[in-house]
Amino acid sequence: MLQTFSNPPEILTFGEAMTMFVAGSPGKLSEIEHFQRRIAGADTNVAIGLARLGFHVGWLSRVGSDSFGDFIRHTLESEGLDCRHLHTDTQHPTGLLFKERALGGADPKVEYFRRGSAASHLTTEDARDIDFTALRHVHATGIPPALSTSARELAFHTLEQARNSGASISFDPNLRPSLWASEADMRDTLNALAARSDWVLPGLSEGQLLTGQKTPYDVAGYYLDQGASAVIIKLGPEGSYYRGNLDGQEEHFTVPGCRVAEVVDTVGAGDGFAVGIISALLDGYSARHATQRGNLIGAQAIQVVGDMEGLPNRNQLQTLEASQQAV
Numbered sequence: 001m002l003q004t005f006s007n008p009p010e011i012l013t014f015g016e017a018m019t020m021f022v023a024g025s026p027g028k029l030s031e032i033e034h035f036q037r038r039i040a041g042a043d044t045n046v047a048i049g050l051a052r053l054g055f056h057v058g059w060l061s062r063v064g065s066d067s068f069g070d071f072i073r074h075t076l077e078s079e080g081l082d083c084r085h086l087h088t089d090t091q092h093p094t095g096l097l098f099k100e101r102a103l104g105g106a107d108p109k110v111e112y113f114r115r116g117s118a119a120s121h122l123t124t125e126d127a128r129d130i131d132f133t134a135l136r137h138v139h140a141t142g143i144p145p146a147l148s149t150s151a152r153e154l155a156f157h158t159l160e161q162a163r164n165s166g167a168s169i170s171f172d173p174n175l176r177p178s179l180w181a182s183e184a185d186m187r188d189t190l191n192a193l194a195a196r197s198d199w200v201l202p203g204l205s206e207g208q209l210l211t212g213q214k215t216p217y218d219v220a221g222y223y224l225d226q227g228a229s230a231v232i233i234k235l236g237p238e239g240s241y242y243r244g245n246l247d248g249q250e251e252h253f254t255v256p257g258c259r260v261a262e263v264v265d266t267v268g269a270g271d272g273f274a275v276g277i278i279s280a281l282l283d284g285y286s287a288r289h290a291t292q293r294g295n296l297i298g299a300q301a302i303q304v305v306g307d308m309e310g311l312p313n314r315n316q317l318q319t320l321e322a323s324q325q326a327v
Contacts, residue, residue: 005082008134009058011050011282012085014127014158015043015144016119017061017076018095018112019068026101029111038309039075040097042141042174042271049275049297049311050139051080055282060085060127060158062118068094069118087126089118120147124157132165137282139274140197141172142190146179152189159196168281171197172274173206183209195226199281201274203234204241216241217252224250232277232291234270239295246287255291258299258324272311273298296320 020040023032044059051057059081063069065088072094077083095114102108114120122144140159145152162169173190180186187210194200194210200223202210207219220231220243230244239257244250276294285293300310300320312320 003077003080005056005084007056008131009056009082010134010136011047011055011057011278012060012130012135012138012158012162013043013047013050013057013140014060014085014122014154015041015141016095016114016117016147017041017044017059017063017072018097018114018117019071021096021098023099023101026103029098029100029109032100035098037071039072040099042143042172043139044076044081045271045311046139046141046172046274046278047081048076048079049272050279052311052313053275053279053317054314055279056082058082058085058130060122060130062087062089062092062122062126064088064092064094064118065090066094068096085126085130089121092116092118092121094118095120114147117147119144120151122147122151122154124150124154127154127158127161130158130161132161132167135162135165135167137168137170137278138162139170139172139278140193141174142186142193143174143176143179145189145193146176146186155193156196159193163196168199169197170199170201170274170278172201172270173203173210174270175206175209191226194223194228198229199244199277200228200231201234201270201277202231203236203270207231207233216254217243220244220252230287232294234273234298240273240291242287242291244287246281246290251287253288253291255288255295258295260299269298272300275311292324293317293321296324 021035024034095117243252280290
């Protein structure tokens with residue numbers, strides 16, 4: 001039974017959800033006959049993860065007036081998302097992607113069919129009915145501003161409105177260089193969005209590219225100087241690095257990664273990490289606890305096929321955290 005909402009969302013995410021076809025077996029995509037249908041999108045992965053933990057999450061986007069758009073809407077609603085701001089675009093199609101089944105923990109090859117998609121036609125008008133005063137938090141990534149000029153305007157508008165209303169903001173650069181006209185445009189735009197955010201969540205290589213700094217300490221310092229209150233940097237299997245002043249004074253530390261028996265699908269690890277960070281901070285936990293939870297949920301995401309299938313619900317998370325503390 002789908003959940004119905006009377007109150008406006010407390011958390012907002014926005015971007016592009018796509019219908020994804022995952023290869024049923026390893027091999028070149030050109031040779032695969034059978035695929036499994038799922039959904040994909042960094043922003044929706046985070047939204048679903050937070051909704052599974054009991055937060056009231058709103059999703060702002062567009063889908064086409066087609067079967068794939070219907071599938072996405074139904075899937076997100078069945079995951080507990082508030083889709084009152086998911087608009088149906090009758091002029092443009094829902095984006096698609098095809099993903100190979102990689103072996104040995106390798107990053108899978110992905111082919112996108114998103115040019116001219118409904119989500120790429122997002123505009124600030126799509127945010128007209130959002131009650132920003134009701135929001136506790138907004139999560140943004142660097143993907144929507146890469147889709148089009150109008151989607152970029154929506155990204156800046158949403159963060160500015162959220163900031164003016166007192167909501168906290170997290171930002172994951174989620175670099176997609178192929179979507180940008182130039183590296184300079186990507187760097188300038190994403191750094192401008194990060195400067196409007198409270199919690200910045202780059203991978204180390206992303207942070208190095210965007211800031212020109214080399215060490216985690218200096219990458220974090222760049223964003224703290226721009227106004228962020230915390231920077232949590234993903235270090236892959238080595239864990240993550242925190243620098244910020246969330247607990248009353250500036251501190252920095254590294255939290256080691258969680259041991260994983262088998263890496264099945266690396267896609268979605270960073271989104272799981274974001275779910276852990278955001279949920280823990282909104283739950284009122286310390287920066288160290290949040291960083292540990294980010295590592296923990298990120299590790300769950302890579303142990304299953306699919307981008308968001310490994311994200312835990314609240315009971316599962318409590319069990320995982322209790323097990324982690326017992327080690």
